[in-house]
Amino acid sequence: MSGAAETVEADGLDSGPARGRHTPARTCIVTRAVRPPEEMIRFVLSPSGEVVADLKGRLPGRGAWVSARRTAVAEAVRRRQFQRAFRTAEARAPAELPDGIAAALRADLRQSLALANKAGCVVAGFAKVEAAIGEPAGISGLIHARDGSQDGLRKLRAALYRRLGDAISRVPVLDDLSNEELDMALGRDHVIHAALVAGVGSAGCLARWRRLRLFEDAVDTTEAGSADHGEAGSAPHDETGFSTGAPQVAGSRDDGTPQGSG
Structure with missing residues (x-):
C-alpha cells in the first residue's frame, strides 16, 4: 500500500494498541479528518460491549478514533458512530461518555500537578508566586483556583505585566x-494561587492541561493575555493540541523562542 493507505485503516479501526515509537495518523469516525494520534482519543469495546475511552492507548482490541474534543465525542454518541465503527448494534456508548472523559483528564491533570510539585516545579501561595514572577527564571505557568477570588489573580497578572509587558500572553x-x-494535588490546605517553574514536571503538567483544554473546546478562550494599565486583557490559546515541547519561562522577553500558551 502507499500514501494514505499506509497511515489510515480502511475501515476506520486500528488493529490494536500501537507498538514502537511511531504511531500512524488516524481517521476520526465522526469528521473523517486524518490527524496524528496526539489529537485524537482511541476507543475500544470492553468484553461486555461497553465503549471505553483508551486515553493512554494501551487497551487491547481494535480501536476507533475520535477527534479529542467533547463536541466530537458527543456527536459520535448521538449519531451512533461507535456502533457503525465496531460493526455491532450491541456497542453501548452512554450519553455520559464525554463527562467521563473530562473527569479522567482532570484526574490526570491533578496527578501531573502532584508529580510536578514533588519534582520541585510548583510554588504555592500568593507571596511565593509573586516572588517567583520577579525571579530571573520567572514562571512557566500561573495556577489559580477556579472558585477562588479574582482579586488575587488580577494582582498577579499585573505583576506579570510589569515584568513582561505584552509578552504576558506567553x-x-x-x-x-x-x-x-x-489542595488534593499539592497536599496542602486552601491553595488559591500557585505557579509552575521550569522543569520536566512543569512540561508534563502543561501538556496534560492543554489536553484537557482541547477536549473542552477551550483552545480559543483567554488566558493571561496582554494587559493595559496592569489589568489582564485576552490572548488566544495556541493550537498545539497535545503537543508538549519544553515550556518557555516567563523570565525573559527576548528568549527568542515563542511559548505556546496552550
Whole structure:
C-alpha cells in the first residue's frame, strides 16, 4: 500500500494498541479528518460491549478514533458512530461518555500537578508566586483556583505585566481546577494561587492541561493575555493540541523562542 493507505485503516479501526515509537495518523469516525494520534482519543469495546475511552492507548482490541474534543465525542454518541465503527448494534456508548472523559483528564491533570510539585516545579501561595514572577527564571505557568477570588489573580497578572509587558500572553493561566482539587494535588490546605517553574514536571503538567483544554473546546478562550494599565486583557490559546515541547519561562522577553500558551 502507499500514501494514505499506509497511515489510515480502511475501515476506520486500528488493529490494536500501537507498538514502537511511531504511531500512524488516524481517521476520526465522526469528521473523517486524518490527524496524528496526539489529537485524537482511541476507543475500544470492553468484553461486555461497553465503549471505553483508551486515553493512554494501551487497551487491547481494535480501536476507533475520535477527534479529542467533547463536541466530537458527543456527536459520535448521538449519531451512533461507535456502533457503525465496531460493526455491532450491541456497542453501548452512554450519553455520559464525554463527562467521563473530562473527569479522567482532570484526574490526570491533578496527578501531573502532584508529580510536578514533588519534582520541585510548583510554588504555592500568593507571596511565593509573586516572588517567583520577579525571579530571573520567572514562571512557566500561573495556577489559580477556579472558585477562588479574582482579586488575587488580577494582582498577579499585573505583576506579570510589569515584568513582561505584552509578552504576558506567553504565560498560560491554569484555572480549570477548584480549590479542593488544588489542595488534593499539592497536599496542602486552601491553595488559591500557585505557579509552575521550569522543569520536566512543569512540561508534563502543561501538556496534560492543554489536553484537557482541547477536549473542552477551550483552545480559543483567554488566558493571561496582554494587559493595559496592569489589568489582564485576552490572548488566544495556541493550537498545539497535545503537543508538549519544553515550556518557555516567563523570565525573559527576548528568549527568542515563542511559548505556546496552550
